[in-house]
Amino acid sequence: ILPALSLDGILHLDVQEYSHTSVDFNHFISTLLDNMNPFPQKNSVIVIDNANTHKSVLLNEMIEQRCV
Numbered sequence: 001i002l003p004a005l006s007l008d009g010i011l012h013l014d015v016q017e018y019s020h021t022s023v024d025f026n027h028f029i030s031t032l033l034d035n036m037n038p039f040p041q042k043n044s045v046i047v048i049d050n051a052n053t054h055k056s057v058l059l060n061e062m063i064e065q066r067c068v
Contacts, residue, residue, distance in 0.1 A: 004032045006043050011035045022053045030062055038067040 002020055004012040012032040016024070029046070037044045046063060048054045 002028055004028075004035075011043060020053060022056050022059075025053045026056055026059050026062070029059055033062065033066045036066065 002014040002016075002025075003010055012028070012035055014020075014024075014028050020028070032046075035043065036046070039045065
């Protein structure tokens, strides 16, 4: 289960029967970004831990392009 939470509840959720890969996580974030806003609006901050699947250059570029 991979959830994205806000103060108002769940923004996005992905459930898989296998471990998430970097590709899966990047797709999850890409879809999540459709439900987010540019900073400093509501739902404009993403907090991600330091797991290897979260260290993609593409992931960083996706987030920065959306001004989140």
